[in-house]
Amino acid sequence: MGKFITVHSFKGGTGKSFLAVNLATLYAMQGKKVALLDLDFRAPTLHVVFEPMFLKCWINNVLDGSINVKECMEDCSDRIDNKGKLFVSFADFSTEAIREMVSKGKKWEIEALQRLLQMRRDLLDNLNFDIVLADTSPGIQYLAINAVVAADVALVVSTLDDSDVTGTVRMIQELYDVFEKKTAIIVNKAIGYGTMNDGEKTKILNGLHEKYKETVIGVLPCFCEVGAMKRASVFVLKEPKHPFTKMIEKIATKLDAL
Numbered sequence: 001m002g003k004f005i006t007v008h009s010f011k012g013g014t015g016k017s018f019l020a021v022n023l024a025t026l027y028a029m030q031g032k033k034v035a036l037l038d039l040d041f042r043a044p045t046l047h048v049v050f051e052p053m054f055l056k057c058w059i060n061n062v063l064d065g066s067i068n069v070k071e072c073m074e075d076c077s078d079r080i081d082n083k084g085k086l087f088v089s090f091a092d093f094s095t096e097a098i099r100e101m102v103s104k105g106k107k108w109e110i111e112a113l114q115r116l117l118q119m120r121r122d123l124l125d126n127l128n129f130d131i132v133l134a135d136t137s138p139g140i141q142y143l144a145i146n147a148v149v150a151a152d153v154a155l156v157v158s159t160l161d162d163s164d165v166t167g168t169v170r171m172i173q174e175l176y177d178v179f180e181k182k183t184a185i186i187v188n189k190a191i192g193y194g195t196m197n198d199g200e201k202t203k204i205l206n207g208l209h210e211k212y213k214e215t216v217i218g219v220l221p222c223f224c225e226v227g228a229m230k231r232a233s234v235f236v237l238k239e240p241k242h243p244f245t246k247m248i249e250k251i252a253t254k255l256d257a258l
């Protein structure tokens, strides 16, 4: 039975899309059948990375109920030299589509949740994906929280910025815990973490909320190479031996075990 992992955060720019792309690629390279979904309808990103060529529809159409997810996936396995199976579903990045998605009402959101749950069943039970990774918008609006509700594991990405940490902890307590969601946290862009000694690293983690600390499955330092890299290249593919790739591999293993 496969696993649906939603990558979410309280604030924007924490590295969700970057991590979703790299984790999906890593899993596919390990031979898994992976689906990567762009559920960030406010700021779609995956089309910039994978440059789809044969698109017939968007994941927006799946949530509207007009089409099955199977029709809206592009086989991107060739981008990873066919090392495994990687299918990607893209969000409509036109200005009209983004405006439309952010102005949807509660009734649509509830229907969209049902369709998201159906999509989950289609991907895991009918199409036998091993891993589904969903990239989402930051924050607590319904669309993002729906994706968390549909997930087996909610992977939350936070920086060490104190407003991010405080918001993340509140979001987990007030929302995730209500759904009894299995939660894992990645602290990303931890400036200076790479060169800290163990004592300093422990001090940073001890400074976090007790609850927050327990579920941290990785702390990733801020790497200039990552920030400077063009979107269209996938870090773990381009830099397979880089220490950052090794850290993402460890995170993938921990997520697997959850």
Ligand SMILES: Nc1ncnc2c1ncn2[C@@H]1O[C@H](COP(=O)(O)OP(=O)(O)O)[C@@H](O)[C@H]1O
Pocket: 009, 011, 012, 013, 014, 015, 016, 017, 018, 019, 045, 188, 189, 190, 220, 221, 222, 223, 224, 226, 227, 228, 229
């Ligand atoms: N550990 C890191 N070190 C340096 N830059 C990073 C790191 N993680 C992500 N980035 C960069 O930060 C920017 C924002 O990341 P992104 O994945 O788009 O965030 P989000 O999807 O959460 O808004 C991107 O340019 C990305 O390459």
Ligand SMILES: [Mg+2]
Pocket: 016, 017, 018, 040, 043, 045, 135, 136
């Ligand atoms: Mg993003």
